[in-house]
Amino acid sequence: MVSRSYTNFLDAASGDLLNFPQTPRTLPRVMTVPGIISDGDGNGSNDEDSDIFSSKCREKKIIVANFLPLLAQKDLNTGRWCFSFDEDSLLLQMKDGFSSETDVVYVGSLKVDVDTSEQEEVAERLLAEFNCVPTFLPPDLQKKFYHGFCKQYLWPLFHYMLPMSPEHCNRFDRFLWQAYVSANKIFADKVMEVINPEEDYVWIHDYHLMILPTFLRKRFYRVKLGFFLHSPFPSSEIYRTLPVRDDILKALLNADLVGFHTFDYARHFLSCCSRMLGLDYESKRGHIGLEYFGRTVYVKILPVGIHMGQLESALNLPSTSIKVKEIQEQFKGKKIILGVDDMDIFKGLSLKLLAMEHLLQHYEELRGELVLVQIVNPARSTGKDVQEAKRETYAITERINANFGFPGYEPVVLIDHPVPFYEKTAYYALAECCIVNAVRDGMNLMPYNYIVCRQGTPKIDEALGITSGSSRTSTLVVSEFVGCSPSLSGAIRVNPWDIDAVADALNIAITMPGLEKQLRHEKHYRYVSSHDVAYWARSFMQDLERACKDHYSKRCWSIGFGLSFRIVALSPHFRKLSLDHIVKAYKRANRRAIFLDYDGTVVPQSSIVKTPSPEVISILNDLCNDPKNTVFIVSGRGKNSLSDWFAQCQNLGIAAEHGYFIRWSQSSNWESSPLLMDFDWKRIADPVMQLYTEATDGSYIETKESALVWHHQDADPDFGSCQAMELLDHLENVLANEPVEVKRGHHIVEVKPQVYMLSFCSSFTLLMLLWSRGPGLIVA
DSSP: OOOSSHHHHHHHTTTTTTOOOOOOOOOOOOOOOTTOBOOSSSSOOGGGGGGGSOTTSOOEEEEEEEEOSEEEEEOTTTOOEEEEEOTTOHHHHGGGGSOTTOEEEEEEEOSSOOOHHHHHHHHHHHHHHHOEEEOOOOHHHHIIIIIIIIIIIIHHHHTTOOOSSTTTSOOOOHHHHHHHHHHHHHHHHHHHHHOOTTTOEEEEESGGGTTHHHHHHHHOTTOEEEEEOOSOOOOHHHHTTOTTHHHHHHHHTTSSEEEESSHHHHHHHHHHHHHHHOOOEEEETTEEEEEETTEEEEEEEOOOOOOHHHHHHHHTSHHHHHHHHHHHHHTTTOEEEEEEEESOTTSOHHHHHHHHHHHHHHOGGGTTTEEEEEEEEOOSSOSHHHHHHHHHHHHHHHHHHHHHOBTTBOSEEEEOSOOOHHHHHHHHHHOSEEEEOOSSBSOOOHHHHHHHHHHOOHHHHHHHTOOTTOOOOOOEEEETTBTTGGGOTTSEEEOTTOHHHHHHHHHHHHHOOHHHHHHHHHHHHHHHHHSOHHHHHHHHHHHHHHHHTTGGGSEEEEEOSGGGOEEEEEOTTOOOBOHHHHHHHHHHOSSEEEEEETBTTTBOTTOSOOSOOHHHHHHHHHHHTSTTEEEEEEOSSOHHHHHHHTTTOTTOEEEEGGGTEEESSTTSOOEEOSSOOOOTTHHHHHHHHHHHHHHSTTOEEEEOSSOEEEEOTTSOHHHHHHHHHHHHHHHHHHTTTSSEEEEEETTEEEEEEGGGGGOTTSHHHHHHHHHTTOSOEEEO
């Protein structure tokens, strides 16, 4: 049985693949006198290892994805492997967005199995001829990683399909998760073989490699790291069901830039970071940023584009012109609606067919004139769900053709075999309307291909019999749950589950006036042609460069074990304290002032039990019994609570309510500001806070003698934050003429007197009083 603890689990995964060294001690929260500060980045920042690389190396872009952009085939006669670039691969096409002087190195797996005895030779050849670094995952690991965890668990979950029943999709399996972690570690090792961390940029693609950033950040603190998710990112209500949700979120936050196709996907990611990790985000000069342990992790929203040159080249092929004429002859006198989809449960094939059936039932005049050509790409995964989708697709197709077809007319033409790209472009060029009816899809580029093909080229125009320079038209029916939908503002957007609405949308698209079709087409073509794949790659890389520009202006330390590893980035002026120097200074000093915060220092911030433990009381008494020490607890909590909790500490000083009340020892009386204060404002503020407390589940009011504090850390993060902003505005209005200030802090809204900070017994005043008595050591 695999242990659920991080450390045991990571030790168990693939032997020593994940053998992380012990994490350095937590950073001290103590400031001290000059002369005892260490200058290092704490336990040796491992970026020093980068000295082994030559500074003269050319800058590289390292593209990491599950599969390399290669086609591979073994010659059965000679036994020699034949490799070539896959021109349809997005990873290859995105090179157009980089400078011609940039080296692009690909890291990923081949889509074929290579025998262990051949792997070294193949790896050397791929690196030399194609700048590709193969990962060569063991077959069993590849099966568990890709077909197991990725395709049977992550893919359905990210498409909003919960594993309610084992019959439909797999439930979480910790052994498959272990395989996912191990595979990501192998990818990391391969990246480390080719990276120059001071110069190179690493761009990781898709959900297969979501924890790879943690492995790379652990090895190189200042690695320039981007990640782009090509699938949807689910809402927090779906994502929170993932047992390893925190591990994946923290891994993504080890990147410098995280990219998504749409704002919805980015919003869901940010919501998960807020709800599960307690992180806040804000827009900085148009860029969304998350503050994470001193680092700013930026979020990029930009849908991927297509390769214009590839499409135009395909349109100009003689085979495309020949196919166009064949299709024209086959469907002479008929209007074509085109669909091109994978055989996948999320593509909405059956819903699309049902909408076509509904259309023919209610618009009899379209029978014999309208044809739905549905090209079905091979399924990318196996399983019962794919087989069920295929059976349903065929059954509905047969029913439609039986009910509405007649000799010489089939309403639905199902093409369920691999179709060459030139043939698809021919169908795109002839289709009157194109429909994407997926119930959930990350980014479907089929509408972009359709728009470009409808724009045409001189050669395809000649085959179509169209005058060069004439106006072009196209109509799109697009599901609102598809990533390309927001960028296609001229498309008819539909809810794929509403079959009647989809049928009506198809009718509108077919019967739309020519001028409107032209205007919609021109609007789409302007966007698609200017936001191609090169634009997408260039824009992402520019934002990644901007996100990394401050890497060497901060000092970095590592904290956390295993997949909870993260970097703390601090000001270049920050220096980590040396424990040896603190001890020596402590022993030398004749007078020592020690200030301790309460929540988060004396007791854990997250602890429900707020009383100090017997061990803490014992340590405080040991410190207080030393006549050279003056020890104070400085807290925002009330004096009564602090008095009760530290009743056993006779010589402990307490500064309650942030120094508004002070007591030097248990035998001393409580002192407060001698200024006369009017607390009538409480009668105004308290009812307002009560109103928001009743309306915000999980919030409460802390009543102090000098202040009122509204807490919302236990409320819903989004609603609590929204209510806090409203409460702040409300209190500022009703208390505008009162001698108070209203402040918003971390999960709080506080009202306190304006003279509060001027109180002689503030912790700052206390510090100065002690210091004026002569030199000594102050520890806070």
